[in-house]
Amino acid sequence: MDTFDVIVVGGGISGLSAAGRLRQEGKRVLLLDKAKRLGGRVASGKIGDQLLEVGVPCHGRDRGGVHELSCKPELAASLGLSAETDEEGNSHPTAAALCTQWSNDFDWRQGFVTNLKRQGSAVVVTTEVSGTAVLGRHVILTCPPAQSAQIVTLSGLSLPDELAEIAHTKEILLLVDAHLPSGVEASTSGFLTVHQQTYAKATNRAAFALRADTAWSEAVWEDDAQNTRALLLQEFARMFESARVEHSDTKRWRYANAKHTSPHQFLRVDDAAEIYVAGDGFGDLAQSGVHRAATSGVAVATQLLG
Numbered sequence: 001m002d003t004f005d006v007i008v009v010g011g012g013i014s015g016l017s018a019a020g021r022l023r024q025e026g027k028r029v030l031l032l033d034k035a036k037r038l039g040g041r042v043a044s045g046k047i048g049d050q051l052l053e054v055g056v057p058c059h060g061r062d063r064g065g066v067h068e069l070s071c072k073p074e075l076a077a078s079l080g081l082s083a084e085t086d087e088e089g090n091s092h093p094t095a096a097a098l099c100t101q102w103s104n105d106f107d108w109r110q111g112f113v114t115n116l117k118r119q120g121s122a123v124v125v126t127t128e129v130s131g132t133a134v135l136g137r138h139v140i141l142t143c144p145p146a147q148s149a150q151i152v153t154l155s156g157l158s159l160p161d162e163l164a165e166i167a168h169t170k171e172i173l174l175l176v177d178a179h180l181p182s183g184v185e186a187s188t189s190g191f192l193t194v195h196q197q198t199y200a201k202a203t204n205r206a207a208f209a210l211r212a213d214t215a216w217s218e219a220v221w222e223d224d225a226q227n228t229r230a231l232l233l234q235e236f237a238r239m240f241e242s243a244r245v246e247h248s249d250t251k252r253w254r255y256a257n258a259k260h261t262s263p264h265q266f267l268r269v270d271d272a273a274e275i276y277v278a279g280d281g282f283g284d285l286a287q288s289g290v291h292r293a294a295t296s297g298v299a300v301a302t303q304l305l306g
């Protein structure tokens with residue numbers, strides 16, 4: 001069985017930060033993610049033939065998000081982010097480019113982690129996709145807290161109270177590819193806001209990612225997905241009366257609720273001290289999600305490096 005110093009589960013900002021820091025110090029690290037690419041909530045989505053950022057903002061230096069990390073050398077280094085600025089004033093690539101960069105740079109495998117089992121002083125990590133098991137001296141879980149909690153529980157380990165208490169909010173995004181006359185202004189909406197937009201003047205074709213607020217998203221979360229998309233499209237048509245929609249889709253996210261994060265930077269599982277839990281559900285509430293995710297990952301790595 002393959003043996004690693006550390007197995008990091010989840011390749012979002014926190015998992016990448018932990019793996020990057022450990023790799024800098026020469027540790028043998030395996031990164032596992034259930035998705036086909038790394039990045040987690042740094043994500044892009046295709047609508048029609050347009051690629052949009054549908055997660056944390058990346059492109060554009062005034063948009064916060066990933067840019068906030070590229071300005072902090074100690075966090076940027078483990079993520080391979082640079083603060084260089086391109087001709088358009090963007091200080092880093094798009095979500096799609098970042099995810100490709102990470103997927104090429106990190107030693108990682110696709111695998112949906114289902115179980116952890118202690119074996120001597122190490123941990124066997126079993127994944128569903130590859131069906132294979134790998135052995136790690138330490139394991140860091142950086143999935144969204146509810147998913148880390150599920151892995152701990154399914155592994156028959158006791159769930160730390162602090163992990164069980166991290167709450168989530170939900171958000172639905174509407175992706176739209178539409179014909180739209182140039183210069184049209186959006187009417188305001190009670191629950192939709194434009195998250196990202198592209199516009200091709202030559203064809204009057206626009207692509208939008210619009211965020212439904214959390215109260216609305218929570219209210220319809222369990223409803224039929226097609227009905228939810230129809231309601232969102234109705235609101236989009238109200239915002240942009242002259243738009244003719246060609247394609248649409250939705251994207252669903254869960255966030256660690258900032259009012260219910262753990263005050264610690266990470267946790268250790270009580271009855272398996274080799275297993276750590278990190279992510280944006282941990283750390284200083286005054287900080288943003290990406291900052292909490294990155295500092296939590298780096299904090300576990302630093303602890304492991306002793």
Ligand SMILES: Cc1cc2nc3c(=O)[nH]c(=O)nc-3n(C[C@H](O)[C@H](O)[C@H](O)COP(=O)(O)OP(=O)(O)OC[C@H]3O[C@@H](n4cnc5c(N)ncnc54)[C@H](O)[C@@H]3O)c2cc1C
Nearest residue numbers: 010012013014034040041055056113143280288289290293
């Ligand atoms: C639309 C949107 C806008 C945002 N805007 C901002 C912003 O402006 N500023 C800001 O600071 N933050 C923002 N955020 C929040 C920010 O994206 C997150 O706080 C941060 O990216 C979380 O990183 P993470 O590594 O903790 O989790 P994630 O990015 O969720 O990574 C977790 C990873 O675990 C993987 N995983 C889950 N379960 C398993 C399993 N069983 N086995 C293997 N892998 C698994 C997932 O595939 C995922 O890749 C935004 C998020 C969204 C969705």
